[in-house]
Amino acid sequence: MNLLTKAARSDIMPGSVSISAEMLTTLQSSLKEMEDLDRKADKPSEKRTPKQKGLFSDQDKRKLARYSSLGVEFAGVIALFSFFGYKGDQHFGTLPWLTLTGFFIAFLGMTYLLIKDLGNWN
Secondary structure: OOHHHHHHOOOOOOOOOOOOHHHHHHHHHHHHHHHHHHHHHHOOOOOOOHHHOOOOOHHHHHHHHHHHHHHHHHHHHHHHHHHHHHHHHHHHOOOOHHHHHHHHHHHHHHHHHHHHHHHHOO
16 A cells, blocks of 8 residues: 555544545556656666767867867957056056057957967867
8 A cells, every 4th residue: 555545544644634536546647657757767868879968079169168268368368468558558658558559469469360270270
């Protein structure tokens, strides 16, 4: 006798609300369906190949890492050149000219390297 049947019997639990047979059957079938779904979720799928385990393939992960590093490098070099240009402006009193010069030199240089690097990279 399972737990739901025991709970439905009023002689086991005096003072409890009785459950109709139809409701008990519905609850039992729902419980069985949930148990079946749990068993299916625990089994590994036979159709799944090793490449489908993750969201990205190994080649996609390498590309994502490479593009991410290019973006960080691009921003870092521009920030560094702009910072030194700003410090030069403070020292020489030429604000904003050395800052802008540092920014444009870094931007043009990194754009050149980015195009060159992406052209050689497969």
